[in-house]
Amino acid sequence: MTSYLRLPRRNRELGLIVLALAIATAGFAAVQIARAEAFTSSPLIAAAAFAAAYLAAHAIVRATLPDADPYVLPITAVLTAVGLIEIHRIDPDLARDQGLWILIGLGLFAAVVVGFRDIRRLESLRYTCGALAVLLLLATIAVGTEVNGARLWIRVGDLQIQPGEFAKILLVVFLAGYLRERREVLAEPVRRVLGVGVPALRHILPLVLLSGISLVLLVAMNDLGSSLLFYVIALAMIYVATGRLLYVGLGIGLFAAGGLVALQLAPQVQTRIDAWLDPWAIERTGGYQIAQSIYTIADGGITGAGFGRGLILTDGGRTIIPFAETDFIYSVIANEMGLVGAAAVVLLYLLLAWRGFRIALNADDGFSKLLAVGLATAIAFQVFVIVGGVVRLLPLTGLTLPFVSYGGSSVTANFAIAALLLCISQRAERGRG
């Protein structure tokens, strides 16, 4: 048996995690110094717990997935650390919650790594996952609470859970299993409608139904960001599975039509569009958030104000940009870490996406490939939509920045994605050395 100490991939992972922890410690220290708060030992304890949790996660990966990708876990360590530092800087109480969620997230990560070290086990659960996803979304509509006009949360005691974050993963699992199973028939048209080849209805019906239902549900929850995300993930997976651009074109057309309908029905969508086109004209009302976001970003300049030294809070400890700790955390990062830091964060996501797609390339079965593509797209596109919103590249839609934004559901769900990617890569890389 190869000694656990002689695993080159795992040693590289460990080295990178140690580096990430060093960055995290330096960042925390910088915030502490900048805020000139009375020194307490609780951040030290938190930092120690953070480090211990990541080292434990590494040990579990070392024991169960010796050949898995060595970059995914360290990337999440840097991202969660940056998020935690900026959340701590906004409100130490929120940071304590977020720290707890990171620990729980790493717990879920370990559970998934151990439970699905053989990823094929998940393939047999594809229909269960699909049903569970729809059930979660239905439950949100039935018993969910509305926050800021969107019905996204289920309240359990003191906790607010955002089931959409988990439904996203379950849908990707379902789509991967389903597309693997039917991809030949989906790619081979059986008849032509209006000169376009169409596969047999019974093959595409479940797919259309499930995507349609989840989209309708999401629109009912008034969450266009998530529904766009689901849609794009599904389109990417269908394209990879069938190679037919027709489906992609059709999908984009349908979404555009849906978007136009939403524009007519929901006035807040119109406000979002107005704020996107010209936030300065309405910067004291509907464009306030996006205008302040851009001021905050611009103020950072190339090198940034420094951790804890930017101007983020106003009278009474409220943030100048509403929802700075969730939707607008990227603006805070760009302010305090500057262009250098903000670009580094985006590049880390690019690196994470690249690892995900590389895992897909190296995987030797269709299910693994599709699953990896879906999960990597989920993270990358979510980053694109939310950061695109706060830098005014796109209209703003409320999504979290994976691993960075404040929020328990988001953090734990993204750790589950990271774990699944590692499980896929273990199977792909096994024996490659």
Add this chain to the structure above:
Amino acid sequence: MNRRIGHVFAVVAVGLLALIVMTTYWQVWARAGLEARTANVRLVYRDLAIDRGAILTSDGAVLAESRPGRLDGRDVFLRRYPTGGLAAQLVGYSSLLAGRAGLEQSLDPELTGSTSDLAGVRNAFDRMRGDTVRGDDVVLRLNAAAQRTAMDGLAAAGGRGAVVVLDPSTGGLLVMASTPTFDPNDGIAPALEAPDAPLLNRATQGLYPPGSTFKVVTAASALDNDVVDVDTEFPGPACITTAGQRLCNFSNRAYGTHDFGYALVHSINTTFAKVGIQLGEERLEGTMRGFGFFNRIPWDYPADQGLPSGVFNRRGRLIAPGTNLDVARLAIGQERLLATPLQMAMVAASVANGGQLVQPEPVQEVRAPDGSVTRRPGTTYLGRAMTTETAAALRSLMRDVVDDGTGAAAQVEGLDVAGKTGTAETGRDGLNDAWFIGFAPADAPRFAFAVLVEDVEGTGGDVAAPIAADVLRALTAQDT
């Protein structure tokens, strides 16, 4: 499948790189332009390190002051307004989220101690040494007790209106009340949502048809131009026809033969319409200019928070002089003539001080942190509005208005009050803008005022004159 995985990754990579490009755009190219935008709270923030001076009234009330506080981990000075909504529109605000307005904006150089080169050098040294930069305190001529009385009176009378009181000989601003008001300690967001625009300074930004109070201007023009004497006699029909339309007296009342002075005291429209026609547009406009109409009133207050009075077209723009106007209606304060309460108070002040147009002056003195007085503004005359003789004649007639005319409700025991009422129909079911302008004491005026109450059922004499009386009582109560 692998080729297609590559395609998807390429799309993803382009999307993420676009985010970096956009971030670079804001942080490198657009940065300088964004920094200068007034809504950028970072501008105001830099000034929070300065111990901004206090704003006080002449009778010692603190309208605005700075208190040390913590903001985002730094020691700063936060603005508090101990009197809340007492003079909220006049004083304005200086806040991180809302920017600045009112005297907080126009007196910013004094309050931040950056008026002179010397002060700038002093501040630079303070900054280098790490000391706090302290601004100067500003003592206003405002009388807090009278201001309070005016606010209460307006609130009781209907909730929307304005009161301005000037010292006619110096232009000193003794009262500037505007209701509804807001509490600047809460920021401006609640006021932006509130009904009836509480942020609006109705004294300087509210434009109202002046109605019969404008007859003072017409009378000044007619007397100055020798079109009439006080004794010139007129017949007193209830209505006349001018410019093809009927023009009637209040309540369609007919009068016997009367002199011009009687017509002012009893506010006879038909007589003033005739006088207006005799005067002609050019001469009436000339007098209006002398009183400050058609121009922004120059005083120590932000230019964008005051409006000029004059004749407005249907699109709400000031009509250029020389346009064909119905001068008969203009002479009785109609014909889309709109005036601010501050303008009408200046009309009253001119009559009171012998015909000079005096510039409103809010500041009594500016005090440096060491207690020395750095500035004590004098009186600025903007020109002559009418001859001394005309002013004397009008003073006597306006005294009759209160003694036995439409302004009887403004009588104050032990004080001779002079004034002119105005009741302008708003065109909204039976509602009027009620005016009362005047001065006291009548023989040696120390207070000149304009009171306006929006949209009430009563007349200027019923609604506005009693408020003036209360404010005058509050002002004279402090003499003893």
